[in-house]
Amino acid sequence: MSVTIPQSHAEWLESRRDGIGASDAAAVLGMSRWKTNLQLWQEKTGRRTPEDIGDKPQVHYGKEAEQYIRGLFALDHPEFRVTYDSPFKIIRSDELPFLFCTPDGELEEIRTGRRGGLEIKTTEIRNRTQWAEWNERIPDTYYCQVLHQMLSAGWEFVVLRAQIKWTTRDGEKRLDTRDYHIERKEVLGDIEALREAEITFWRAVEEETQPGLILPAI
Numbered sequence: 001m002s003v004t005i006p007q008s009h010a011e012w013l014e015s016r017r018d019g020i021g022a023s024d025a026a027a028v029l030g031m032s033r034w035k036t037n038l039q040l041w042q043e044k045t046g047r048r049t050p051e052d053i054g055d056k057p058q059v060h061y062g063k064e065a066e067q068y069i070r071g072l073f074a075l076d077h078p079e080f081r082v083t084y085d086s087p088f089k090i091i092r093s094d095e096l097p098f099l100f101c102t103p104d105g106e107l108e109e110i111r112t113g114r115r116g117g118l119e120i121k122t123t124e125i126r127n128r129t130q131w132a133e134w135n136e137r138i139p140d141t142y143y144c145q146v147l148h149q150m151l152s153a154g155w156e157f158v159v160l161r162a163q164i165k166w167t168t169r170d171g172e173k174r175l176d177t178r179d180y181h182i183e184r185k186e187v188l189g190d191i192e193a194l195r196e197a198e199i200t201f202w203r204a205v206e207e208e209t210q211p212g213l214i215l216p217a218i
Contacts, residue, residue, distance in 0.1 A: 012088040019098035025148035026141040030214025062122040081108040101152040116157040125166040
């Protein structure tokens with residue numbers, strides 16, 4: 001892997017155009033609830049301006065909470081050495097340089113020296129459908145993101161820490177913190193499938209050949 005650290009948010013956004021980031025992975029597969037693979041292709045080829053979501057309340061909350069959640073994770077898991085360099089750090093694959101990720105944290109398993117990543121999510125549950133996405137699993141969009149991170153950075157594992165908020169029927173605010181540990185060796189098939197899909201997608205970007213729209217499975 002190779003590492004660069006842009007000096008500003010604007011530089012980081014510009015760098016994102018030159019490849020596929022972890023948050024793009026679900027869109028490549030047609031599994032994103034926010035963006036289609038065709039919209040992503042339009043962004044990467046300069047035909048469409050990506051929406052700036054930085055000012056949205058939930059995004060702002062997630063960014064502000066991240067440092068504290070990362071610190072609590074380190075306290076809860078002394079078996080890991082947790083490091084974090086910059087919100088703009090970009091890790092690129094040596095094999096496929098158009099694949100990159102910007103980690104919320106990097107992990108070293110102290111006993112073995114294995115390297116992994118930390119992904120932090122904050123979310124608020126408002127209905128049963130959203131709860132189902134977290135029932136002994138993580139939402140598909142986040143799963144694609146984790147696979148892409150292991151593919152880009154070569155990590156052996158990723159731990160996703162989720163802070164889930166919800167309101168009971170009585171109006172009480174509740175908070176649930178969960179850790180999901182994903183081992184690379186257990187998802188090799190999914191990583192390879194994503195790798196092939198992202199190679200095909202990026203070839204379409206470079207050749208400016210519009211891909212067919214991928215509709216979500218019913």
